[in-house]
Amino acid sequence: MTDEPCLxxxxxxxxxxxxxxxxRGLHRHAPEFDVVVVDDGSTDETAACAEAAGATVLRLPFxxxxxxxxxxxxxxxxxxxxxxxxxxxxxxQHDPAQIERLADVFRxxxxxxxxxxxxxxxxxxxxxxxxxxxxxxxxxxLLSLITRERVTDPTSGFRLANRRxxxxxxxxxxHDYPEVEAILMVHTHRLRVVEVPVxxxxxxxxxxxxxxxxxxxxxxxxxxxxxxxxxxxRPSVRPGDPAAVSAEAGL
Numbered sequence: 001m002t003d004e005p006c007l008x009x010x011x012x013x014x015x016x017x018x019x020x021x022x023x024r025g026l027h028r029h030a031p032e033f034d035v036v037v038v039d040d041g042s043t044d045e046t047a048a049c050a051e052a053a054g055a056t057v058l059r060l061p062f063x064x065x066x067x068x069x070x071x072x073x074x075x076x077x078x079x080x081x082x083x084x085x086x087x088x089x090x091x092x093q094h095d096p097a098q099i100e101r102l103a104d105v106f107r108x109x110x111x112x113x114x115x116x117x118x119x120x121x122x123x124x125x126x127x128x129x130x131x132x133x134x135x136x137x138x139x140x141x142l143l144s145l146i147t148r149e150r151v152t153d154p155t156s157g158f159r160l161a162n163r164r165x166x167x168x169x170x171x172x173x174x175h176d177y178p179e180v181e182a183i184l185m186v187h188t189h190r191l192r193v194v195e196v197p198v199x200x201x202x203x204x205x206x207x208x209x210x211x212x213x214x215x216x217x218x219x220x221x222x223x224x225x226x227x228x229x230x231x232x233x234r235p236s237v238r239p240g241d242p243a244a245v246s247a248e249a250g251l
Contacts, residue, residue, distance in 0.1 A: 004083035008033040008099075009073030011066055012090030013040040016049045019090045023053035026088065029096040033086065036076055040069040046090070066157070067175030074161075074169040086160040094158045098198045102160040105194050113191035114165045116183075117198030118153035139180050147187045151195065154180045158198060165191055 008026050012019050019037060026035050037050035041063035050057050058072055070087060077085040086102065088094045094117075102115045120136070136155055143151040157179055161169065168189055174181035186193050 005081060006030075006033045006084045006086070007073075007077045007080070007082040008035045008086050008088050008096075009070065009077065010035065010037040010050070010055065010088050010090050011040060011069035011073065012037050012042065012046050012050065013063060013069070014042045014044045014046060015090035016042070016045040018092040019046055019055075020049045020053040022088060022090055022092055022094075022096070023050055023055045025096040027054060030086075030099045033099070034082075036073060037090065038069040038073045038076075040064055040066075065175060067173055067178035070178065071169060071173035071175070074166050074173065077166045078170040082166065083163050084160060085166050087157055089157050093200050095199065095201060098158070098200075099160070101196050101198055102158075105196060106160070106162065109192075109194070111192050112194050113162050114186045114193045115160045116153070116156050116193070116195055117158035117200070118156055118195045119198065119200050120152040121195060121197035143180065143183055146184065147193070149187075149193065149195075151183065153195070154183055158200065 008030065010019065010022055010026075015022075023035055023037065026033060035055040036058060037047070037055045038058045039047040039050070039060060041060050047057045047059055058076060060069065060072060064072075073087075074085060084103075084106070086099055088096060088099075098117060102117060105112055105115045120140075136153065139154040140151045143154050159182075165186060168185065168191065169182070172185070174185070183193065
């Protein structure tokens with residue numbers, strides 16, 4: 001995998017206190033990955049800190065949310081011909097040293113398109129707040145039922161995509177609460193998904209704004225989005241099918 005062009009996409013909104021450490025960690029633990037920080041309309045010094053640490057920075061004119069920031073990153077990866085793209089959040093929760101766990105799946109199985117790290121696939125010591133654990137378990141049960149694969153951490157943002165998944169997400173990516181819907185997307189498009197156990201840190205700065213009330217709103221909205229997604233027409237592009245690719249692109 002080290003012979004293929006690889007990109008680390010770091011979505012960041014007002015993460016000036018942590019983003020430089022994230023970028024330096026990527027340079028140290030995953031030197032084969034170029035780093036692009038997607039500054040999602042920050043009002044602090046996020047962009048300057050990222051650039052000073054050696055990252056390329058995409059500045060969005062206003063805050064789009066994690067989904068919009070990640071789609072911008074995938075579009076950048078597609079346009080610059082990267083074969084692999086990993087998402088690393090700018091708040092310091094994801095450990096760049098764990099990228100090797102995700103990459104090893106691609107080395108061992110070339111049919112895989114998308115790998116994500118799970119905090120709950122085995123005992124890792126990570127403890128999410130109770131309101132978030134309830135939502136995670138509901139989404140995990142639902143996605144496991146739909147995909148017929150074991151899903152333990154559907155809200156994990158620590159993900160590694162190959163070229164096929166990059167092209168899919170560059171065209172179409174959920175914008176509001178994207179992690180759960182993205183797993184459904186790759187399943188609908190018949191891409192191969194694998195979950196691997198990883199360890200994660202508590203966020204380095206700030207605190208989550210997800211209260212019990214917001215958790216209930218989040219769960220309701222995502223459940224509706226998943227149900228709508230099940231009935232949404234998405235042409236499935238099979239490997240080696242240029243006619244299907246042309247049809248989906250409108251060519």
